[in-house]
Amino acid sequence: MAVNFTVFEDFAVVKGVRVGVAQAGVRKKDRDDMVIFELAEGTQVAGVFTTNAFCAAPVHICRRNLEKAEPRFLLINTGNANAGTGPKGFRNAETTCEMLAKAAGVAPEQVLPFSTGVIGEPLNMEAFERGIPAALGNLAEDNWARAGRGIMTTDTLPKGFSKQIEVEGKTVTITGLSKGAGMIMPNMATMLGFIATDAAIPAAVMQGWARKLADKSFNRITIDGDTSTNDSCMLIATGQAGVSVEEGTETADAVFAALEEVFRVLAQAIVRDGEGATKFVTIDVEHAASVREALDVAYTVAHSPLVKTALYASDANWGRILAAVGRSGVKDFDLEKVQIYLDDVQIVEDGGRCDSYTEEKGAGVLAHSEFTIRIELGRGDVNERLWTCDLSHDYVSINADYRS
Amino acid sequence: MAVNFTVFEDFAVVKGVRVGVAQAGVRKKDRDDMVIFELAEGTQVAGVFTTNAFCAAPVHICRRNLEKAEPRFLLINTGNANAGTGPKGFRNAETTCEMLAKAAGVAPEQVLPFSTGVIGEPLNMEAFERGIPAALGNLAEDNWARAGRGIMTTDTLPKGFSKQIEVEGKTVTITGLSKGAGMIMPNMATMLGFIATDAAIPAAVMQGWARKLADKSFNRITIDGDTSTNDSCMLIATGQAGVSVEEGTETADAVFAALEEVFRVLAQAIVRDGEGATKFVTIDVEHAASVREALDVAYTVAHSPLVKTALYASDANWGRILAAVGRSGVKDFDLEKVQIYLDDVQIVEDGGRCDSYTEEKGAGVLAHSEFTIRIELGRGDVNERLWTCDLSHDYVSINADYRS
Numbered sequence: 183m184a185v186n187f188t189v190f191e192d193f194a195v196v197k198g199v200r201v202g203v204a205q206a207g208v209r210k211k212d213r214d215d216m217v218i219f220e221l222a223e224g225t226q227v228a229g230v231f232t233t234n235a236f237c238a239a240p241v242h243i244c245r246r247n248l249e250k251a252e253p254r255f256l257l258i259n260t261g262n263a264n265a266g267t268g269p270k271g272f273r274n275a276e277t278t279c280e281m282l283a284k285a286a287g288v289a290p291e292q293v294l295p296f297s298t299g300v301i302g303e304p305l306n307m308e309a310f311e312r313g314i315p316a317a318l319g320n321l322a323e324d325n326w327a328r329a330g331r332g333i334m335t336t337d338t339l340p341k342g343f344s345k346q347i348e349v350e351g352k353t354v355t356i357t358g359l360s361k362g363a364g365m366i367m368p369n370m371a372t373m374l375g376f377i378a379t380d381a382a383i384p385a386a387v388m389q390g391w392a393r394k395l396a397d398k399s400f401n402r403i404t405i406d407g408d409t410s411t412n413d414s415c416m417l418i419a420t421g422q423a424g425v426s427v428e429e430g431t432e433t434a435d436a437v438f439a440a441l442e443e444v445f446r447v448l449a450q451a452i453v454r455d456g457e458g459a460t461k462f463v464t465i466d467v468e469h470a471a472s473v474r475e476a477l478d479v480a481y482t483v484a485h486s487p488l489v490k491t492a493l494y495a496s497d498a499n500w501g502r503i504l505a506a507v508g509r510s511g512v513k514d515f516d517l518e519k520v521q522i523y524l525d526d527v528q529i530v531e532d533g534g535r536c537d538s539y540t541e542e543k544g545a546g547v548l549a550h551s552e553f554t555i556r557i558e559l560g561r562g563d564v565n566e567r568l569w570t571c572d573l574s575h576d577y578v579s580i581n582a583d584y585r586s
Numbered sequence: 587m588a589v590n591f592t593v594f595e596d597f598a599v600v601k602g603v604r605v606g607v608a609q610a611g612v613r614k615k616d617r618d619d620m621v622i623f624e625l626a627e628g629t630q631v632a633g634v635f636t637t638n639a640f641c642a643a644p645v646h647i648c649r650r651n652l653e654k655a656e657p658r659f660l661l662i663n664t665g666n667a668n669a670g671t672g673p674k675g676f677r678n679a680e681t682t683c684e685m686l687a688k689a690a691g692v693a694p695e696q697v698l699p700f701s702t703g704v705i706g707e708p709l710n711m712e713a714f715e716r717g718i719p720a721a722l723g724n725l726a727e728d729n730w731a732r733a734g735r736g737i738m739t740t741d742t743l744p745k746g747f748s749k750q751i752e753v754e755g756k757t758v759t760i761t762g763l764s765k766g767a768g769m770i771m772p773n774m775a776t777m778l779g780f781i782a783t784d785a786a787i788p789a790a791v792m793q794g795w796a797r798k799l800a801d802k803s804f805n806r807i808t809i810d811g812d813t814s815t816n817d818s819c820m821l822i823a824t825g826q827a828g829v830s831v832e833e834g835t836e837t838a839d840a841v842f843a844a845l846e847e848v849f850r851v852l853a854q855a856i857v858r859d860g861e862g863a864t865k866f867v868t869i870d871v872e873h874a875a876s877v878r879e880a881l882d883v884a885y886t887v888a889h890s891p892l893v894k895t896a897l898y899a900s901d902a903n904w905g906r907i908l909a910a911v912g913r914s915g916v917k918d919f920d921l922e923k924v925q926i927y928l929d930d931v932q933i934v935e936d937g938g939r940c941d942s943y944t945e946e947k948g949a950g951v952l953a954h955s956e957f958t959i960r961i962e963l964g965r966g967d968v969n970e971r972l973w974t975c976d977l978s979h980d981y982v983s984i985n986a987d988y989r990s
Binding site: 268509512 | 670671672704705706810890898899901905909911912914921934937938981982983986
């Protein structure tokens with residue numbers, strides 16, 4: 183029951199990127215579970231990875247290979263996260279890179295591996311023997327829609343988006359995919375994002391942009407606060423559109439803004455398809471003294487089970503929001519400067535219930551499936567925004583009852 | 587559906603403490619909702635309070651009065667937390683102290699106020715006019731059981747415990763009450779604890795002991811991670827048993843150990859009666875490099891919705907526990923030193939699935955309603971323990987459906 187979610191169909195091809203998809207049988211038969219991205223020579227790739235200390239074997243290899251060589255292939259499997267698998271899992275991830283490298287005629291370091299699925303099970307290497315040649319066999323520029331389905335685990339819907347802009351009289355295309363709905367099934371893990379553009383982005387800029395873009399999108403969403411072991415988000419720039427991005431130019435601003443939109447749409451799609459989600463909620467924290475405290479407040483509210491269950495109940499329970507703000511760890515907090523709004527309805531004024539507030543007004547906002555909780559701290563000029571969903575009966579069912 | 591919880595009936599009186607209870611009608615009629623503790627002259631009182639920045643008016647007054655005078659009365663109401671009520675709420679809390687002080691012939695600063703219940707509603711002052719004389723009218727040493735019920739909000743059961751020890755040929759009695767089951771009903775807040783002994787504890791020792799005792803009990807429990815605005819825990823020592831505690835003596839050790847047990851039982855009772863709880867879970871983090879990192883790991887596991895739903899499902903989902911440990915923010919974490927046990931069954935060995943582990947063994951432990959998750963970090967010699975419960979359908983129902 184994704185919230186205000188439309189499956190994107192109208193993918194635009196990104197010059198320099200071809201996509202192959204196969205039914206490898208990693209865990210289940212008769213479903214697409216392996217995706218290969220082929221990148222043209224000269225493509226720049228930058229990545230942002232999970233901060234979980236126990237990151238999975240493919241994340242280690244991916245980071246290492248990114249430093250060693252120019253990537254030519256991304257190899258993604260679902261069904262198995264290859265996490266918690268020790269030295270053997272590490273070796274398996276390397277072997278899958280070698281298999282693809284050999285078949286495609288590149289060096290193993292030019293392959294970046296991504297895995298998502300069950301934690302702690304050995305990777306099914308036979309599936310890679312079957313899947314790699316099959317996926318290489320159908321590489322095509324217009325295979326994005328099928329790839330979107332091919333990287334799903336327990337997502338209820340595939341997540342993709344394209345945007346084209348005109349700069350310098352040329353068309354720049356950005357197309358991306360994401361997956362993830364929380365760490366949802368028996369040990370299922372991972373949010374993944376792959377965003378490709380045919381603009382040329384200098385190597386020196388790539389990592390900074392990937393970080394900045396992720397920090398305003400995939401790093402600003404939360405469903406249940408559980409960071410997976412495999413989270414990876416890749417920015418890919420093939421440079422085939424004939425548009426070169428130099429920092430500080432109008433072109434750079436336009437391409438960055440378009441990338442921002444694609445990142446944001448793909449990140450929000452994960453929340454909209456969150457486990458059991460019935461509400462899509464934006465949390466704005468404004469007038470904070472620092473980014474740290476703005477995020478501390480925003481995440482404390484977003485993760486509070488009491489706030490999340492109140493949102494599920496469409497109950498404008500301002501006491502729970504206020505209590506969450508209060509325990510967020512901000513030093514020398516002056517309650518009397520705090521204002522809280524639901525969309526345009528002020529519920530807390532100067533730290534107490536707003537005089538003009540009525541339950542009817544609050545209920546009017548929460549009747550919608552999508553709204554904003556805005557918290558003004560009155561401490562500085564830093565604003566931060568993140569997106570989350572509610573905590574419903576279905577969340578418990580999905581995560582507790584799956585073996586029944 | 588409290589977990590392994592027996593209502594305590596066998597209260598021992600604490601010399602120097604009398605308890606009065608009244609049906610004041612703070613929020614509902616025909617239920618005990620006001621409790622007064624009368625303390626003999628010379629009684630020492632120390633308190634530990636919520637760390638929530640938005641603490642309620644009575645918490646402010648209580649802290650202030652503790653510094654100003656020797657407390658002679660505790661005044662507790664349920665039904666209304668007097669939180670988020672601004673300057674008027676502050677004034678109301680002061681007025682209730684004045685009302686009791688006048689009726690009892692003490693100074694207003696000698697009254698400590700405690701409120702629990704709805705956030706953001708003005709206190710019903712008429713209820714105090716009715717309740718205070720009524721509760722003063724039935725002050726008695728043996729009124730603890732009724733008081734236990736009189737401080738409940740949405741607890742399903744009253745929580746109390748007594749312990750007596752013999753020291754220096756004399757009997758020392760410790761009797762306590764607690765309440766709280768999360769921030770459970772429409773804006774209902776607060777965990778409260780009142781523990782009284784007739785030992786004489788020097789003023790210089792009281793605050794340190796209250797802090798130490800709370801840190802191993804009420805500050806080591808979590809149901810949903812939501813710290814309320816009104817949490818208060820009071821240690822009361824009347825000195826009427828003829829036993830004087832001097833630090834470093836065997837008597838001090840014996841009294842402290844007995845207090846520890848009472849604090850722990852009363853704190854655990856809150857988790858056992860936690861919202862929707864079906865499991866009572868001890869989390870031990872061992873061989874940590876610091877208290878901070880031990881608690882970071884323990885709380886991250888205890889608050890993970892994925893771990894909590896797996897516990898509810900009796901699913902020994904070690905991947906979720908490992909992922910929670912990994913995202914707890916410990917610096918330079920060496921995965922390969924991590925061992926995880928469910929009671930005596932090792933599930934994670936050197937950071938991966940333990941070879942000897944089987945799903946049957948894990949399921950055998952989780953079939954119990956009470957068990958321990960032990961996480962060894964292999965980084966130092968600090969051990970910490972806390973208690974939590976699972977996340978069930980009933981948790982969502984209790985917190986989301988209450989207005990239906």
